Amino acid sequence: MDVVVVGGGPAGRALARACAARGLATTLVDPNPERPWRATYAAWVDELPAGAPIAVATSRARAVAVGEHLIPRGYAVLDNEGLRRLPDDVRVVAGRVVDRTDVTATLADGRVLRGRVVDATGAAGGRAAQTAVGVVVPKVRAAPFVGDDEALIMDWRKPPEATTGDPTFLYAIPVSADAVLVEETSLARRPGLPLPELRLRLHSRLAAHGIPVPADEERVRIPLDGRARDGAFGAAAGLVHPATGYSVAVSLRRAPVVADAIAAGRPVARSASERAVHALRLRGLAALLALPPDEVPEFFHEFFQLSGRLQHDYLGGHDDLRGTVRAMLRLFGSAPWRMRARMAFPVHSATSAGTTG
Template structure:
């Protein structure tokens, strides 16, 4: 039995590790396997499987919409260096796949690799996207935005400068003992909000508090409505949550399950429950895209007014159909009539 994982990001490498642990001959193909990951990966701590390499944990989390919400959940920032590592049993091939053959893949240089092929190259296509621009500043400079041992998941207060009415939020998380990532984020827009607009807003927030703009920035673009592909894993398989942009935690949780299926010769497919949950979340994305600028913070006030159980089910239960339905019904019950109309009859 052999597996060829096309794509060497967090999802592809997680699957390769699990396949190798089961004794499956595993190859990872990536155009530039030595390229460092520049993205910062964060997740709710309770959604990560045991053994996940974590660099830092914030024990407190907060959301600011129309009101402030303090969440009883820890938030983790992953350790990219350890997440990148692979066991010696995994062969890493630098190359670009140009053709999928009946028994494997053909690379641009003519090499042929044999094995069950799994595509983990990320989401491709779609029109809606989450975009963000971020900078890393000293923790002391970030104090106007986020406190010690705290993750600011969303702050929807409007920045001092903006050229469009599109709603954006500040995301602020500690990335080391003395540094914090501050990121201006457009949660969902069709097409994605341009990076220059996000950069303008972020720099305006910094300037309002006398924080110098550091060198370098992190840029994010996550497709939210890309069509999942067959024989895929991770974002390419539809693991991206269309209302949050998160996918790494579910990829890490699913890797052992998918690896076992591959080792046993079973096809890599999403279960009916996973497909149903994804369809419901896509419905939520459609409603979110239809909301006006002032309605989005109102929506999140209502969402974070749900019980902790309902929040967790909707944000993380990728195959929890019952929990997802109960969360959506509960949110509908809390919403104003105007917001209910947006949910039922979204027009964008």
């Protein structure tokens, strides 16, 4: 084998496809490669590469913070089967890697796979996490939350029931022509907000509109400040946006670049600009965690008043240092003075984005 990709999630499979397309003999190893994916992966349409597998897309999005913000930007839910699909020439191995070097991956059963080893096993470590609980309801039932041809990115209005002061928001996106995922999300917390609290809040929102709660639910936990690992790809390489939890779109875009590096015998490593952008975004996460609960919606009110270009610069562009700095400076300059102090000198007595403890 030329390449051994460890990890069969969206990032690992994207890299395996890209390597195979360059004629590299590619193996993908995962403990359970046939296990169904229960997660819903979504992204801004303009951040996806050409040919990305889209299940459903909207032409606009909406956010509710202090006020309502309409975002003229397409939002897409990705097709999991398309993300999973691999060409026939990618060898898939079911197994757990217990040891690896740059050129060998040793499985728990003693087998040794040889080739250029790339870690795509996802984010690990860190203390901050995004957590969420969601259910899929009929589109007609979701009408109180989200309209036709739109995605509700976040609604910070408080749920009818809660047992803590942690801020959470409602996220509602169409997953098919007649179904909508409705999700209660804690954007960032140290440690992640427990799922029972999110479930309570989501169920109370549904009950307020007479919406029955489906039996199946989606549970989410995304590490936000995990350590980026050398020679890795995807979330394992620090491609998770620390202030949003997004990583799939950038992994899909970057897979061909990394495959080219592997084919040329170059190291799989982040550039200086990628490292700098990630460090700045971790600083943004720290500022977000330092905000009191009532200031979190105000923070996003300020953010969504930025120009579309600046929003795009901060939410995307994993290696766009100039754009990231420009967006952060503009947000800092537009924020109220009390918020500027917290953004400039974040204090980590809080456990969550906006929890004063």
